[in-house]
Amino acid sequence: MKAQPAARPVSTSRGRHRLGAFVFLAPGLTYLLVLVLVPLALVLSFTFFQRGRFGGVIYEFTTENFARLVDPLYLGVVGTSLKIAALATLIALVLGYPTAYLIAQLPRKWKTAALIAIVLPFWTNFIIRMYAWIILLNGPGLVNSGFELFGLGPYELLYNQGAIVVGLLYSYLPLMVLPLYAAIEKLDPQLREASANLGASGFTTFRRVTLPLTLPGVLTGSMFVFVPSFANFVIPEMLGGGKTLMVGNLIRNEFLKARDWPFGSTLAMALVAVLLLLLLAQAWAARRA
Amino acid sequence: MRRPRLLYIPFWATLVFLYAPIVVLVAMSFNSGESAYTFEGFSLKWYGVLAGNERVLDGLVNTLIVAAGSTVLATVLGTLLAVGLARHTRSRTLDAVALMPAVLPDLVLAIGLLMFYGLVQFTLGVTSVILSHAVFSMAFVAAVVRTRLTGADPSLEEASRDLGAGPVTTFVRVTLPQLAPGIVAGALLAFTLSLDEFVIAFFTIGNLEQTLPIVIYSMIRFGVEPQINALGTLLLLVSFTAVIIGQRMTRIGEARAQD
Numbered sequence A: 001m002k003a004q005p006a007a008r009p010v011s012t013s014r015g016r017h018r019l020g021a022f023v024f025l026a027p028g029l030t031y032l033l034v035l036v037l038v039p040l041a042l043v044l045s046f047t048f049f050q051r052g053r054f055g056g057v058i059y060e061f062t063t064e065n066f067a068r069l070v071d072p073l074y075l076g077v078v079g080t081s082l083k084i085a086a087l088a089t090l091i092a093l094v095l096g097y098p099t100a101y102l103i104a105q106l107p108r109k110w111k112t113a114a115l116i117a118i119v120l121p122f123w124t125n126f127i128i129r130m131y132a133w134i135i136l137l138n139g140p141g142l143v144n145s146g147f148e149l150f151g152l153g154p155y156e157l158l159y160n161q162g163a164i165v166v167g168l169l170y171s172y173l174p175l176m177v178l179p180l181y182a183a184i185e186k187l188d189p190q191l192r193e194a195s196a197n198l199g200a201s202g203f204t205t206f207r208r209v210t211l212p213l214t215l216p217g218v219l220t221g222s223m224f225v226f227v228p229s230f231a232n233f234v235i236p237e238m239l240g241g242g243k244t245l246m247v248g249n250l251i252r253n254e255f256l257k258a259r260d261w262p263f264g265s266t267l268a269m270a271l272v273a274v275l276l277l278l279l280l281a282q283a284w285a286a287r288r289a
Numbered sequence B: 001m002r003r004p005r006l007l008y009i010p011f012w013a014t015l016v017f018l019y020a021p022i023v024v025l026v027a028m029s030f031n032s033g034e035s036a037y038t039f040e041g042f043s044l045k046w047y048g049v050l051a052g053n054e055r056v057l058d059g060l061v062n063t064l065i066v067a068a069g070s071t072v073l074a075t076v077l078g079t080l081l082a083v084g085l086a087r088h089t090r091s092r093t094l095d096a097v098a099l100m101p102a103v104l105p106d107l108v109l110a111i112g113l114l115m116f117y118g119l120v121q122f123t124l125g126v127t128s129v130i131l132s133h134a135v136f137s138m139a140f141v142a143a144v145v146r147t148r149l150t151g152a153d154p155s156l157e158e159a160s161r162d163l164g165a166g167p168v169t170t171f172v173r174v175t176l177p178q179l180a181p182g183i184v185a186g187a188l189l190a191f192t193l194s195l196d197e198f199v200i201a202f203f204t205i206g207n208l209e210q211t212l213p214i215v216i217y218s219m220i221r222f223g224v225e226p227q228i229n230a231l232g233t234l235l236l237l238v239s240f241t242a243v244i245i246g247q248r249m250t251r252i253g254e255a256r257a258q259d
Helices: A007-046 A064-069 A072-105 A108-123 A126-137 A142-149 A161-186 A189-197 A202-213 A215-230 A234-238 A247-256 A261-288 B005-029 B045-051 B054-087 B092-103 B106-119 B126-151 B154-162 B167-196 B199-204 B212-221 B227-258
Strands: none
Touching (some): A007 B054, A007 B092, A007 B126, A007 B167, A064 A261, A072 A215, A072 A247, A108 A161, A108 B005, A108 B227, A126 A234, A126 B005, A126 B212, A126 B227, A161 A215, A161 A234, A189 A202, A202 A215, A215 A261, A234 A247, A234 B212, A247 A261, A247 B106, A261 B106, B045 B227, B054 B092, B054 B126, B054 B167, B054 B212, B092 B126, B106 B199, B126 B167, B154 B167
C-alpha cells in the first residue's frame, strides 16, 4: 500500500497524544481513585452494615443506621449545627459584603494590600488562632477588661454557642470576602451610574442593581463559610467547651469513642447529602440570578 | 468611583476583628508573668520553656517531615494532572474528580482514609499522614497550575511536537519552564496547608506519633499555657513569610511572562 504522507503524521500524533494523556493523567487519577474514591465507597458501604457488640463491624445488611438518623436526639444536633452555621454565615455576609465592596473601589495598590491583609490570618495555624480567642474571651481576658472600663461585666463569653459562632466567623470570613470581592469587581460601574442618573437613591441602586448582579458571589461565599462550619468539630470543642454538639462532634465520637463505624459512616454520608443538596440549590439559584 | 465613607466602618471592623487576636497572642508571648491574661513585663522566658519542650520539638519535626513529603508528592502528581487535564482530555467528570478532595469536608475524607488504612492494614503514623495530606494538597496544586496553564500559549507546545519532540520532552523543555511560577506557588500552598492541617492528621496518625497541631490541641485541652503564645508567634512568622514569598514569586513570574 502506498503511504499517504499527509495521513501519517496525524496518526502518529494521535498515538502520541493518547500516550501523553496516559503519562500525565494516570498517576494523579490512580492516586485519587485509591485514596479518595475507594475510601468514600468504604464509608458509603458501611452505612449498610451492623455494629459489632464490642466495636468492630458485622458485615450483614441492615437499614437500622438510617432509622437511627431520624431519632430526635440526632435531629436536634443537626438543628443546632444548622442554626450555628447559618448564624456564622449570615454575620460573615453582613460584615464581608461592605468590606469586599470597599476593597473593590480602592486604588489598585491598596486593593492588593487590603486583600492580603484579609487573607493573611487565614494562613496561620488554625488551632493557634482558636487559642488566641480563648485568651481574648476568657473570664479575666481582654474583652471583659474592655467591658469593665464601661462598668459592665464580667460576662461568661467562652464555652457557649456565641463563642462557637465567633470562632467559625474568624476561621472562614476570608472565604466570604474573596468571592464577594471577585463578583463586585467584575461589576460594570456604568450600571450603577445609570441607575443613579435615572434618579435611584444609593440604597435603591444597591437593592435593584448591585445586589442582584453580585448574587452568585453571595451564594458562593455563603457556601464557602457554611460548609466547613456545619461539619466542624474542633471549634465546638475548643471554644464551645464540648457542651454544644454539632454533626462533626457526633461523627468524631462515633468513630473514636463509641467505635460505631457503621453509624458514624451513616452520619457522614447524611452530612455529604445535605451539602450536595445545598450545592445543587446554589447552582440552581446562581443560574436564575 | 464614589466610595461611601460609611463603608470604612465594616472594613476597619473586619480588620480589627482579624488582627486583634494575633496582636494579643504575640504580645503575650513576651510576657514575663505566669498569667495568660495580664501583661507583667517583657521577657523571652516562654521561648526558652518552649525550646526545652520535647513533645513540641518532636511534633515540629513530624510536621515538617509530613509537610515536605506530602508537598513533593502533591506537587509532582498535581502538576502532571493539571497538564493532563488541560491538554490531553476534555472530560468534565475528570475535572470534578480532581477537585473533589478540596471540596469534600475534611472530616469525611479523614474517616474514609482511616477506614481505608484499616482495611489494607497500613500502619498508621507519619507515612499515612503524608499520603493523606497529599490527597487534598494535590487538588490545590492542580488548580493553581491549571490557572497558570490557561495563560500559557499552547502553540509553543504544538511547535515543539511538530518539530518531533515527544510528550515528555515537550513537557520538560517547553511546558515546565512556563509553569514554574505556578508550580512554586502550588508547592508553597501545599506546604502551608499541610503545616496547618489538623482533622485529617488527627484521624490518620494513630497513637504513637503526633504532628504539631495535635500537640498544641492536647496542650490546650489541659489548660491555657503561656508557652503556646511563643509557639504561635513563631508559627505566625513562618507562615506569613511563606505567604509573602509566594506572593512575590507569582508577581515576579507574571512580570517575566509579560516581557
